[in-house]
Amino acid sequence: xxxxxxxxxELAALxxxxxxxxxxxxxxxxxxxxxxxxxxxxFLHVDREVTLAQARSVDERLRAGERLGPLAGVPIAHKDIFxxxxxxxxxxxxxxxxxxxxxxxxxxxxxxxxxLVILGKTNLDEFAMGSSTENSAYGPTRNPWDxxxxxxxxxxxxxxxxxAYEAPLSTxxxxxxxxxxxxxxxxIVGMKPTYGGSSRYGLIAFASSLDTPGPFARNVLDAxxxxxxxxxxxxxxxxSIDAPVPSVVEAARQADVSGMRIGVVKEFGGDGYQPGVxxxxxxxxxxxxxxxxxxxxxxxxxFVTALPAYYLIAPSECSSNxxxxxxxxxxxxxxxxxxxSAEEVMALTRAAGFGPEVKRRIMLGTYALSSGxxxxxxxQAQKVRTVISREFEAAFQQVDVLVSPTTPTxxxxxxxxxxxxxxxxxxxxxxxxxxLAGNAAISVPCGLADEDGLPVGLQVxxxxxxxxxxxxxxxxxxxxxxxxxxxxxxxxxxAL
Amino acid sequence: MSAITRDEVAHLARLSRLALxxxxxxxxxxxxxxxxxxxxxxxxxxxxxxxPSSHALPLTNVFRADEVxxxxxxEQALSGAPAVEDDRFRVPRILGEEA
Numbered sequence: 001x002x003x004x005x006x007x008x009x010e011l012a013a014l015x016x017x018x019x020x021x022x023x024x025x026x027x028x029x030x031x032x033x034x035x036x037x038x039x040x041x042x043f044l045h046v047d048r049e050v051t052l053a054q055a056r057s058v059d060e061r062l063r064a065g066e067r068l069g070p071l072a073g074v075p076i077a078h079k080d081i082f083x084x085x086x087x088x089x090x091x092x093x094x095x096x097x098x099x100x101x102x103x104x105x106x107x108x109x110x111x112x113x114x115x116l117v118i119l120g121k122t123n124l125d126e127f128a129m130g131s132s133t134e135n136s137a138y139g140p141t142r143n144p145w146d147x148x149x150x151x152x153x154x155x156x157x158x159x160x161x162x163x164a165y166e167a168p169l170s171t172x173x174x175x176x177x178x179x180x181x182x183x184x185x186x187x188i189v190g191m192k193p194t195y196g197g198s199s200r201y202g203l204i205a206f207a208s209s210l211d212t213p214g215p216f217a218r219n220v221l222d223a224x225x226x227x228x229x230x231x232x233x234x235x236x237x238x239x240s241i242d243a244p245v246p247s248v249v250e251a252a253r254q255a256d257v258s259g260m261r262i263g264v265v266k267e268f269g270g271d272g273y274q275p276g277v278x279x280x281x282x283x284x285x286x287x288x289x290x291x292x293x294x295x296x297x298x299x300x301x302x303f304v305t306a307l308p309a310y311y312l313i314a315p316s317e318c319s320s321n322x323x324x325x326x327x328x329x330x331x332x333x334x335x336x337x338x339x340x341s342a343e344e345v346m347a348l349t350r351a352a353g354f355g356p357e358v359k360r361r362i363m364l365g366t367y368a369l370s371s372g373x374x375x376x377x378x379x380q381a382q383k384v385r386t387v388i389s390r391e392f393e394a395a396f397q398q399v400d401v402l403v404s405p406t407t408p409t410x411x412x413x414x415x416x417x418x419x420x421x422x423x424x425x426x427x428x429x430x431x432x433x434x435x436l437a438g439n440a441a442i443s444v445p446c447g448l449a450d451e452d453g454l455p456v457g458l459q460v461x462x463x464x465x466x467x468x469x470x471x472x473x474x475x476x477x478x479x480x481x482x483x484x485x486x487x488x489x490x491x492x493x494x495a496l
Numbered sequence: 497m498s499a500i501t502r503d504e505v506a507h508l509a510r511l512s513r514l515a516l517x518x519x520x521x522x523x524x525x526x527x528x529x530x531x532x533x534x535x536x537x538x539x540x541x542x543x544x545x546x547x548p549s550s551h552a553l554p555l556t557n558v559f560r561a562d563e564v565x566x567x568x569x570x571e572q573a574l575s576g577a578p579a580v581e582d583d584r585f586r587v588p589r590i591l592g593e594e595a
Contacts (some may be wrong), residue, residue, distance in 0.1 A: 010589045032550075035506075045520050100575065100576065101576075102568050102573065102576070103568070103573055104571040174554045195552045195553060196552075196553055209550065209551045209552060210552075237562065238558040239551075239555060241553070247546035302541055305537060305538060305540065305541050308534060308535040308536070308537040308538045309535075309538050311531065311534075311535045312535050312538060319512065322511075322537075326513075327578060327586050328578075328585055328587050329576070329577055330576030330577060330578075331576065331578070332578070333579070336578070336579070336588050338588075340588055341588055341589055341590065342587050342588040342589065342590045343513065343590075344515075346513045347513045347514060347515035348515045350512075350513050350514050350515070351514050351515040351516060354514070359512075359514055359516070359520075359524070360524060360527060360528065360531070360593075362512045362514065363505065363508040363509060363512055363514070363524060363528060364528060364531060364532070366508050366511050366512050367500070367504075367508055367528070367532070368535075375537075376539065377535070377536075377538070378541060379548060380538045380541075380543065381535075381538050382548030382549055382550060383541070383543035383546045383547070383548050383549075384538050384541045384543060385548070385549040385552075386542055386543070386547055386548060386549045387543055387546055389549060389552070419529075421527055421531060422530060422531060422534055436552065437552055438551075438552020438553050439552075459533075464552075464553065
């Protein structure tokens with residue numbers, strides 16, 4: 001088997017056993033990237049020499065007997081919203097084109113400490129605002145299953161890179177579904193950890209009360225290994241949880257749901273859901289029952305209002321967070337001809353530097369926070385947030401995890417929803433409640449829809465700091481389905 | 497009746513420091529109107545007696561010891577600046593001519 005088709009755990013074992021070097025593994029992936037990037041466009045920045053220098057350093061550290069983590073030497077694609085000292089960081093925006101941050105994000109630093117080798121920075125919707133990666137200022141990423149379709153978003157470069165075997169692992173951030181939705185539509189695993197379980201330091205802020213870094217991988221165990229590698233308390237992030245990381249790797253190895261109580265969210269199904277998505281989801285639920293879980297239906301009536309609440313809360317936070325892009329200290333500056341005031345330069349720069357979705361959200365957030373509208377919009381949305389958290393709490397009194405389809409449809413064609421923001425927002429219908437409540441959720445592949453032959457994701461939601469339950473259920477489903485399919489779902493993907 | 501007028505959008509653009517063209521204002525006015533109409537559905541949730549959540553998890557202020565630590569050098573801090581003069585950020589004029 002070629003190196004690019006190995007799992008992260010297998011690559012780590014080969015490197016630890018001296019059967020392959022980190023340099024050889026990195027080179028195999030860089031070669032794959034050179035081959036398929038013209039079609040996929042998953043990466044915004046690739047620097048072969050920087051990557052190989054990292055790999056050589058890991059090989060030297062291992063030879064010197066340094067004890068690195070269980071993923072030492074494994075390459076990773078890193079979402080271009082985390083700051084990196086040795087590569088530009090743009091958040092896929094013109095306003096940060098070519099920016100070289102003066103510091104590493106905590107997630108970046110922990111990847112380096114664990115001996116992971118960064119292959120490059122992946123494409124995203126500008127500032128992580130979007131569900132298709134079409135909002136990137138540097139062109140869309142394409143879905144390896146069908147190059148005319150979206151790879152999900154906002155972490156679409158990260159999902160496509162892993163699904164196209166350009167990287168065994170990648171990082172993402174999930175504010176409203178930006179890890180789980182791309183994972184679902186590209187047939188891979190993506191996890192949103194409990195809010196505060198992974199550090200936001202050095203993550204370019206979109207909506208600070210929602211933004212959560214998390215892992216992508218081609219299987220549940222690899223995702224758990226990466227989750228453990230970069231998670232845990234960070235004094236540099238004041239919202240970071242000072243508690244041990246849940247035992248996600250152990251849970252992924254357990255892969256046992258016997259005796260677990262699983263709740264099917266009643267409100268996520270029916271009109272607006274693609275029949276093939278519902279068919280695969282219902283089969284996954286039946287499968288869980290056959291594996292010894294007790295399945296019940298659970299009603300969470302306010303979950304359907306999570307979407308409108310989110311599109312008030314997230315833009316409000318974004319309008320405040322993105323005020324920092326003021327053309328004064330870093331990034332783009334336009335129109336500074338000596339005659340214009342700072343305010344005029346600022347407005348010209350922001351108009352030139354931000355794309356349409358970012359402008360829409362900044363204005364929407366400014367509106368929702370305006371006096372006279374605050375109570376009706378932002379204030380009410382915050383109350384809905386409380387109601388949704390309470391419905392989760394009540395549900396987790398009855399069941400250990402909740403399940404739903406990750407997305408209402410499979411990957412849609414590039415361009416189909418680009419001019420219709422409300423249609424685009426519906427892609428995150430099932431993922432958003434978890435962001436508002438701050439709990440954990442994973443998406444794992446559960447088959448292909450009959451209509452279009454495209455991947456469908458199963459979402460497993462767990463309580464705050466119950467991340468291990470997501471991995472336990474995800475791994476059990478994966479094990480049973482892969483034995484049925486005779487291998488991972490991704491082997492059904494067309495060759496690029 | 498529309499939820500938001502073009503004039504209101506022009507005002508939001510000014511507040512947001514976005515120098516938008518007339519065409520953009522027309523475009524965003526239509527889109528924001530549709531979005532606001534849709535997000536107004538939050539009003540349907542009976543939540544009068546419910547406290548608002550600004551955050552998912554209970555938060556308390558976090559303190560750290562007030563100690564001098566290594567930070568960015570002036571060179572690092574200025575490394576991404578659009579314009580620099582004498583180890584400082586050089587910015588366009590911030591006061592009016594008459595000031």
